[in-house]
Amino acid sequence: MRISSLIAGKRHLAGLAIITVMTLVALGFGVKTGLGTHDVKVSAWDREISITTRAATVADVLAAVNISLSPGDLVQPSLDTAVEDGMEIKVERARPVFVKFRGRGFPVFTAEKRVSQILSIAGIEPEPDDVVYPGLDEELSQDPTIRVAKVTYGEVTEEQEIAYDTQKREDSSLEVGLTRMFKNGTTGLLQVIYQVKYEDGVEVLREEKSRTVVREPSPLVLLVGSLQQVSRGGQDIRFExxxxxxxxxxxxxxxxxxxxxxxxxxxxxxxxxxVIAVDPRVIPLGARVYVDGYGEALAADVGSAIKGNRIDVCFDTHEEAWAWGVKKTKVYILPQ
Ligand SMILES: [Zn+2]
Structure with missing residues (x-):
């Protein structure tokens, strides 16, 4: 009985001692015994610091390693978290993100990368119809820009011209080689309606909805001569x-x-x-011709000023030449 009561007494003493130490730690005297220090690692942008500290919170640790925070800097875990052994504290510096919202732009200083988070920090809540670049669930890449644009739709009507065709019609009262406009063509009109998508009022997409012919084009009608013989001074002249x-x-x-x-x-x-002078590309040199108002002639000369449908007609006397002057006339190329 005596022995067992002694042991019991020792146990009691030991229990008391443990309680005393715990009380001292609780009162803050534990530091003296080396208790209450923690090994902590801090990574802040380009540095990594490992320290043994008695700091109580994450904020205290950062103060101890002289890291001062700017608005928007991101600390994990949060500043008021109690320090634990082996804790890793990560600090990310805020950078300016340029947010463009409905055409208005402003910078937001944040270390966040997720687009939805940054917009939330900026106090922007995109509406369902808005379009966000990059997407809400994406993270910002190298380009620190976010754009929120309002999407609207509209209709655009465009009118387009429809070209007219040329129809050729043979005319036996007109000489071979000549053409006459019988009826001028008129262009048609096409109406095209587009559905247009806008982002902040800027067109980004256009889709055709309908096209309607408002006016059909009307063709140009050209008479093409087929007459191969004319009568001059009671004489029939066949020509090519x-x-x-x-x-x-x-x-x-x-x-x-x-x-x-x-x-x-x-x-x-x-x-x-x-004798007449010609442009050989139009009337070959040596060609026999009949010139209305002048008579039969030979294409025997050229001239630097004689280009295209121009000829010079030669007279024996200056008076005759003077009397002719300059005239519009017809040349018939005769069978050679
Ligand atoms: Zn002359």
Missing amino acids: RALEVTATAYCPCAKCCGPTAVGMTSTGVPAAKG
């Missing part, structure tokens, strides 16, 4: 083709052909009545 020309008169004199004129054409035929 006719063309309309501007004919200028001249004679072999110095006034018409210059002071050095020798009265000779470029082909060696003497310049006289019955």
Whole structure:
């Protein structure tokens, strides 16, 4: 009995001692015995610090390692968290994120990367119709820009011209080689309606909804000559083709052909009545022709000013040339 009561007494003493130590720790005297220090790791942007500290909260730890925070900086775990052994504290610096909301832009300083979080910090709540770039669930990449745009739809009506065709119609009263406009063409009108999508008023998509012909085009009708024979002075003239020309008169004199004129054409035929000068791309040199108002002639000369549907008609005298002057007329190319 005696022994057992002694042991019981010792146990009692030991229990008392433990309670005393715990009380001291609770009262803050534990520091003296080395209790109450924690090994903590802090990572802040480019540095990593490992310390043994008696700091009580995350905020105290940061103060102890001289890390001061700016608005928007992100600390994990939060500043008021009690320090534990082996705790890892992570500090991320805020950076400016440029938020553009319905055309208005402003910076938000935050270390957050998730688009929805940043918009929430900026106090922006996109409406269901709004479009967000990058998407709400995405994280910002290198480009620190978020755009929230209002999406609207509208209709745009456009009118387009419809080109007209050319219809050719043979006309036996018109000489071969000549054409006449019988009826001018008119363009048609097409109405196209588009459904247009806008983001902040800027068109981003256009889809055709309908197209309606408001007015059909009307073709141009061209008469194409098929007449191969004409009558001049009671004589029938058969020809291969006719063309309309501007004919200028001249004679072999110095006034018409210059002071050095020798009265000779470029082909060696003497310049006289019955000789005309032509553009060889239009009337071949050597061609026999009939010129209305002038008579039969030979295409025997060229001239630097004679281009296209122009000819020079030669007369024997200056007076005759003067009387002709410049006339619009027809040239019939005769069978060679
Ligand atoms: Zn002359």
